[in-house]
Amino acid sequence: MRYSLRQLEVFVAIAHQQNLTRAADELAMSQSAASSSLKELESQFGLQLFDRIGKRLQLNEQGRLLRPQAEALLAQARDFEQSLLQHAEAGPLNVGATLSIGNYLAVGLMAQYMERYPKASLQLDVANTRNIVERVLNFELDVGLIEGELNHPDLEILHWRKDELAVFCHPDHPLAQQPTVSDDDLRQARWILREAGSGTRQAFDRAMSGLLPDLTIAIELQHTEAIKRAVEAQLGIGCLSMITLTDAFNRGSLKRLQVPGRDFSRQLYLIIHKQKYRSAGINAWLNLCLQQSEAV
Missing domain, CATH: 3.40.190.10 (Periplasmic binding protein-like II)
Incomplete structure (x- = not known):
C-alpha cells in the first residue's frame, strides 16, 4: 500500500484546520513531521491536494474530491480498532x-x-x-x-419527529386575556425571537408569511431560555418550540396565545x-x- 493511515490523518486534519501548525497540534505531531507526511502523500501519487495561500492551506478541487474517501477510510479504521478492543459495538x-x-x-x-x-x-x-x-x-x-x-x-x-411552535406572552400581557389573536394584534406586538439562521426562526418566518414586513422585531436572541426570561420580564411576546415551553405553560409563568389561520407545525x-x-x-x-x- 502506497499510503498510510497516518498520512490520511494529516491530510484530513489539515483539511479541517486549513493550517499546518493547528493540524499538527491536533495530531500531537511536530509541524515538520506533519509537513513531511503531506509532502510524501502528494509526491507518491504526483498530485497536489492544497493551494498554498500564505500560511493557509486550502483544499483544491482534487483535495475536495478525495477528502470524503479519506474521511470514510479513517472512520472504518477507527471502527475496526474498536472491534479489536472488543467493547465497541458503538465507538466514538x-x-x-x-x-x-x-x-x-x-x-x-x-x-x-x-x-x-x-x-x-x-x-x-x-x-x-x-x-x-x-x-x-x-x-x-x-x-x-x-x-x-x-x-x-x-x-x-x-x-x-414532528414539532410545533407556540406564540406566547406574560400572563399579564393584554393579549393573554383574548381567546384568539388576530393578524392586527400580531402587527402591533413587540416580538422577541431567535436569530436568523436558526430553525425556529425559519419556521416562524414561514408561519408569518405575508406579515413579516409589518412585524416589530424588538430583540433577537440566540438562546431559548433568554427569550423566555425576556417575555417573563414583559419586554414583548415570543414564539418557540412547544418542546421548550411545556413546563412554563404548566407553571403558569407564560401563557400560550391562540393564533388561528397560521400553521406553526414543523x-x-x-x-x-x-x-x-x-x-x-x-x-x-x-x-x-x-x-x-x-x-x-
Whole structure:
C-alpha cells in the first residue's frame, strides 16, 4: 500500500484546520513531521491536494474530491480498532444538535445511548441549524439533529419527529386575556425571537408569511431560555418550540396565545453526510433516535 493511515490523518486534519501548525497540534505531531507526511502523500501519487495561500492551506478541487474517501477510510479504521478492543459495538460519536433539540431532547437520548453502550465515547455540540449543517458537511460532526427545512445534495436528510411552535406572552400581557389573536394584534406586538439562521426562526418566518414586513422585531436572541426570561420580564411576546415551553405553560409563568389561520407545525430532522462511513456508533445513534420518535 502506497499510503498510510497516518498520512490520511494529516491530510484530513489539515483539511479541517486549513493550517499546518493547528493540524499538527491536533495530531500531537511536530509541524515538520506533519509537513513531511503531506509532502510524501502528494509526491507518491504526483498530485497536489492544497493551494498554498500564505500560511493557509486550502483544499483544491482534487483535495475536495478525495477528502470524503479519506474521511470514510479513517472512520472504518477507527471502527475496526474498536472491534479489536472488543467493547465497541458503538465507538466514538460526535453529535450536533440545534439549541431546542440539544437542550430539551438530546440529553435524554444521550442517557439512553450511554446506558446501552457504557464504554462508548459520546460528544454533543449545540449550535443553531446553520452551524450544525456546516459542520456535518465539513465532516466535523457525525450526525446532526436539526429543526430547519433543508435541501442539500451532499446530505442525507431523515424525517425524525414532528414539532410545533407556540406564540406566547406574560400572563399579564393584554393579549393573554383574548381567546384568539388576530393578524392586527400580531402587527402591533413587540416580538422577541431567535436569530436568523436558526430553525425556529425559519419556521416562524414561514408561519408569518405575508406579515413579516409589518412585524416589530424588538430583540433577537440566540438562546431559548433568554427569550423566555425576556417575555417573563414583559419586554414583548415570543414564539418557540412547544418542546421548550411545556413546563412554563404548566407553571403558569407564560401563557400560550391562540393564533388561528397560521400553521406553526414543523418537522425535526436527522442529517448525515452521504459519503460519511456509517460506523456502528452512527447506526446505533440513528436507530435510537428513530425508535424514540416512534414512541412519541
